[in-house]
Amino acid sequence: MMQGELEAASGYLHQAIRLAHQSHNTQAIIYTYSLMANLAFVQGQLTNAEKLFKAAMSFMLSGGAAQDDNAVIEMSLKLATIYATQNKSELAEHGFNFCLESLEGKLEKQKDLPPDALSDEERKDTRLLLGLSLDSRARYRAASHRLADACHDYQRALQICLEEQGDTHPQTLTLMSDLATALDGLGRHEEALAQVKKAVELGRESGHPDQHVLVCNMAGILMHQGQFEESERLYREALVLAQTAGDGEAVEQCEEGLKELSTRRAGQTQDKADHPAEKE
Incomplete structure (x- = not known):
């Protein structure tokens, strides 16, 4: 999966889930279903991912996991995201709200626990x-x-x-x-x-891995403010960074931004031509 060999990974995971079921190893079943669900999600096989996440959650809950267990909520969040992608608004809204309400309630309960009952990491x-x-x-x-x-x-x-x-x-x-x-x-x-300016500045200092996305976003906001020269400079900077990073989607976004900028400039020029300043 890490090397991008997704079909090969799928084959191994199907072997693994058979072995897990044969040995009645619940933890292995949950782990493998989770990996299979994430793989299907990445591949855009959303209906299959939904079924696999539900299968993993079913084994977790039947094994005694609490509904507010972080692993259960992580899967619930993936399901909500799947429903949002499928435009199943009611299910998506319910899913997101379940995750948030469960976590907020859990954190509220944790406030009353003695200091040594919960690690800082948890x-x-x-x-x-x-x-x-x-x-x-x-x-x-x-x-x-x-x-x-x-x-x-x-x-x-x-x-x-x-x-x-x-x-x-x-x-x-x-x-x-x-x-x-x-x-x-x-x-x-x-x-x-x-x-966005703060994000770009801190990103330059810290070496943000997607700095081109931050810069492109700032270029768009400047364009909306009518600061066309600075917007173009940043779009071109972001374009070079995106090309260097091999981020095709971001390259396309920068190019679209530059086209929109050109259109807005032409419109502004035309507007000035249509409404020249009156002579004194």
């Missing part, structure tokens, strides 16, 4: 899973054009990531950039620019 993992759930629901809401709701989720996810991972962690900077996109869509351009 507490951190649960908070980060809450952040991931908020991020996933924010993406779903943004795709559904519910930008104000998306902003709220992004802000909460960003706060968790800042507290647990620090301000230069790649996920923190990605959340800053995504929040900026949502703010920009709401017309809150100044806030959006401040947020």
